[in-house]
Amino acid sequence: MRIRTFGNFFKEAFVSLFRNRWMSLASIGAVAASLIVLGSFLLLSVNFDHILVDVESQVEITAYLEDTADDLDIARLKGELSGIYGVKEVNFVSKEDAMEEFKEQVGKELLEGLENPLPNSFRIKADNPQDVPEIAQKIEKVEKIDQVKYGKGIVEKLFNMIHWARIIGLVIMVVFAAISIFIIANTIRLTVFARRREINIMKYVGATDWFVRWPFLIEGMILGLIGSAISIGILGAGYNYIYDVVKLNVPMISLLPLSNFYDYGLAFLAVGMLIGALGSSFSIKRFLRV
Amino acid sequence: MIEMYGVSKAYNKGPVALKDINLKIEKGEFVFIVGPSGAGKSTMIKLLFREELPTKGQIFFCGKNITRMKPREIPYIRRRIGMVFQDFRLIPQKTVYENIAFALQVVEAPQREINRKVPQVLEMVGLPHKAKAMPGELSGGEQQRVALARAIVNNPDALVADEPTGNLDPDTSWEIMKLLSDINKRGTTIIVATHARELVDSMKKRVIQLDKGYIVRDEARGAYRK
Numbered sequence: 120m121r122i123r124t125f126g127n128f129f130k131e132a133f134v135s136l137f138r139n140r141w142m143s144l145a146s147i148g149a150v151a152a153s154l155i156v157l158g159s160f161l162l163l164s165v166n167f168d169h170i171l172v173d174v175e176s177q178v179e180i181t182a183y184l185e186d187t188a189d190d191l192d193i194a195r196l197k198g199e200l201s202g203i204y205g206v207k208e209v210n211f212v213s214k215e216d217a218m219e220e221f222k223e224q225v226g227k228e229l230l231e232g233l234e235n236p237l238p239n240s241f242r243i244k245a246d247n248p249q250d251v252p253e254i255a256q257k258i259e260k261v262e263k264i265d266q267v268k269y270g271k272g273i274v275e276k277l278f279n280m281i282h283w284a285r286i287i288g289l290v291i292m293v294v295f296a297a298i299s300i301f302i303i304a305n306t307i308r309l310t311v312f313a314r315r316r317e318i319n320i321m322k323y324v325g326a327t328d329w330f331v332r333w334p335f336l337i338e339g340m341i342l343g344l345i346g347s348a349i350s351i352g353i354l355g356a357g358y359n360y361i362y363d364v365v366k367l368n369v370p371m372i373s374l375l376p377l378s379n380f381y382d383y384g385l386a387f388l389a390v391g392m393l394i395g396a397l398g399s400s401f402s403i404k405r406f407l408r409v
Numbered sequence: 410m411i412e413m414y415g416v417s418k419a420y421n422k423g424p425v426a427l428k429d430i431n432l433k434i435e436k437g438e439f440v441f442i443v444g445p446s447g448a449g450k451s452t453m454i455k456l457l458f459r460e461e462l463p464t465k466g467q468i469f470f471c472g473k474n475i476t477r478m479k480p481r482e483i484p485y486i487r488r489r490i491g492m493v494f495q496d497f498r499l500i501p502q503k504t505v506y507e508n509i510a511f512a513l514q515v516v517e518a519p520q521r522e523i524n525r526k527v528p529q530v531l532e533m534v535g536l537p538h539k540a541k542a543m544p545g546e547l548s549g550g551e552q553q554r555v556a557l558a559r560a561i562v563n564n565p566d567a568l569v570a571d572e573p574t575g576n577l578d579p580d581t582s583w584e585i586m587k588l589l590s591d592i593n594k595r596g597t598t599i600i601v602a603t604h605a606r607e608l609v610d611s612m613k614k615r616v617i618q619l620d621k622g623y624i625v626r627d628e629a630r631g632a633y634r635k
C-alpha cells in the first residue's frame with residue numbers, strides 16, 4: 120500500500136467524520152463513557168489490591184494458651200503450629216509482653232498495680248490471608264489452645280466484596296463496550312451508505328476489499344482514539360483530584376500515584392482503536408459483497 | 410480468451426437463468442448477446458465478471474478458471490475486464506477527470522501514470538474539453554463516453570457492456586457503438602448485451618442469441634434476428 124494512498128484514506132476518513140458530526144460525537148461520547156467506567160473500576164481494583172496488601176499483612180490469628188501450658192508445651196506448640204499448612208510465621212507473646220502492649224494502648228497510669236489478667240498467646244500469620252479462616256479452625260483443635268481469634272467476618276467480607284466488584288465492573292464494561300461498538304457501527308454505516316455507489320464502482324474497477332475497507336476502518340479508529348483520549352484525560356484529572364483529597368483527609372490509606380497507571384493509558388488508546396475498528400468492520404461487511 | 414463449459418445458473422429462489430451454456434470467445438472478437446427480456450443476458454455478463462458464480466460448469470478467462478478462484482483474486486481479474494452499464498454509474502460528486510482517475514487510484518497506479526493516461530482516454534472518447542465538468546452537467550451520451558473512458562483506462566483485455574445504449578437515443582447509441590468498435594480495433598475483446606436491433610444489424614459482428622436461458626443461435630456475422 121502506498122503512503123500517498125494512505126494519506127487519501129485519512130483525508131476521506133476526516134471528511135466523513137465532519138459530514139456526520141453528530142453521530143461522530145455520539146460515538147466518541149460512547150467510547151469515552153465506556154472507557155471511563157472501565158477505567159474507574161480498574162483504578163479502584165488496582166488500588167484495592169494495593170491497600171489489601173497492607174490489610175492482608177495485618178490479618179493475623181491470635182491463639183490464646185491455657186494457663187496450664189508450661190515452657191515445654193509452648194516450645195512444642197510453636198513447632199506444631201508452624202507445621203500447619205499455609206502458616207507463614209508464628210510468634211510467641213508472653214503475658215508480660217501482652218500487658219506491656221496493652222499499657223501502651225490504654226495508658227500506664229490506669230493499669231498501675233493491677234494483676235496481669237492476660238494469657239500467653241501466639242500470633243500467627245498466613246502465607247495467603249484468604250486461608251486465615253481455615254487455619255484458625257485447625258488451630259482451635261490443637262491441645263492446650265484455649266481460644267482463637269482473628270478478624271472473623273471482616274476478612275471474608277472484604278474478599279467477597281472485591282470479588283463481586285471485579286465481576287460487576289467487568290460486566291458493566293462489556294455492556295458499555297458493546298454499546299460503543301454498536302454506536303460506532305451505526306455512525307460508519309451512515310458513511311458507508313452515503314458512499315455505497317462509490318464502493319460499488321470501486322469493486323467493479325477491481326479494488327481489493329482492503330482498499331475499500333481502510334478509509335472506514337480509519338474513520339472508526341479515529342472515533343475510538345478520540346474517545347479513549349477523552350476518557351484518559353477525565354480519568355487522570357479525576358484520579359489526581361481524589362488522590363489529593365484522600366492524602367489530605369484519610370492518612371491511613373495511601374493511594375497509588377497516577378504515574379503508576381501510565382501503561383494503562385496506552386492500553387486504553389489501543390482498546391479505543393479496537394472498539395472503533397470492530398464497529399466499522401461490522402458495517403462494511405455487507406457492502407463488500409459485490 | 411473466454412470459455413464456458415456446461416454453465417448453468419439458477420438464482421437462489423428464482424428460475425433457472427442459464428442452461429448448459431458452451432461458448433468460446435477469442436481474443437479481439439466483438440460479440441453481441443441478444444435475446445428477449447429475461448433470456449439471461451445480464452446473468453451471462455455477471456458470470457463473466459465473477460459477480461455471480463454459476464450453479465454448474467466452468468468459466469475460463471485468459472486460461473484461468475474463474476469459478477475456482479479465491480475471493481481475494483477477484484479484484485485482479487476484474488482489473489483485466491472493463492465494465493460498462495446502462496446507467497453509466499459515475500460518481501456524481503467527482504469531475505469527469507476524477508471519475509476516470511478514480512479507476513486508476515483504486516488499483517494504486519502511480520500518479521505519473523494517472524496524469525498521462527486520463528487525458529489520453531478522454532481524447533479517445535472525444536471529451537478532452539469536459540475534463541472539469543461534473544457528470545450531472547453532461548448528456549447521457551457524454552456520460553456513457555466517460556464510463557467507456559473509465560472502463561478502458563486500465564488497458565483491460567476485455568470490455569463487457571450490459572445494454573450500454575439502453576438509455577440513449579439512436580444517434581447517440583450509434584456513436585457509442587462506433588467508439589466500442591474503435592476500442593475493439595486496438596485489440597480489446599468486446600462483449601455487448603443489447604436490445605438495439607438496428608445497431609446489431611448494421612455492425613455485422615458475431616451474435617449470440619439467448620432464449621429462456623439457452624443459446625439458440627451463434628452466428629459469426631449475424632443480425633439481431635435471423
Ligand SMILES: Nc1ncnc2c1ncn2[C@@H]1O[C@H](COP(=O)(O)OP(=O)(O)OP(=O)(O)O)[C@@H](O)[C@H]1O
Nearest residue numbers: 420421423424426445446447448449450451452453
Ligand atoms: N438477482 C436475481 N435473483 C433472482 N432472479 C434473478 C436475478 N437476476 C435475474 N434473475 C432472473 O433470471 C432470469 C434472467 O435474467 P437476466 O437479467 O439475465 O435477463 P436479461 O436477458 O438481462 O433481461 P433484460 O433484457 O430484461 O435485461 C430472469 O428470469 C430474472 O428474473
Ligand SMILES: [Mg+2]
Nearest residue numbers: 450451452571
Ligand atoms: Mg439485462
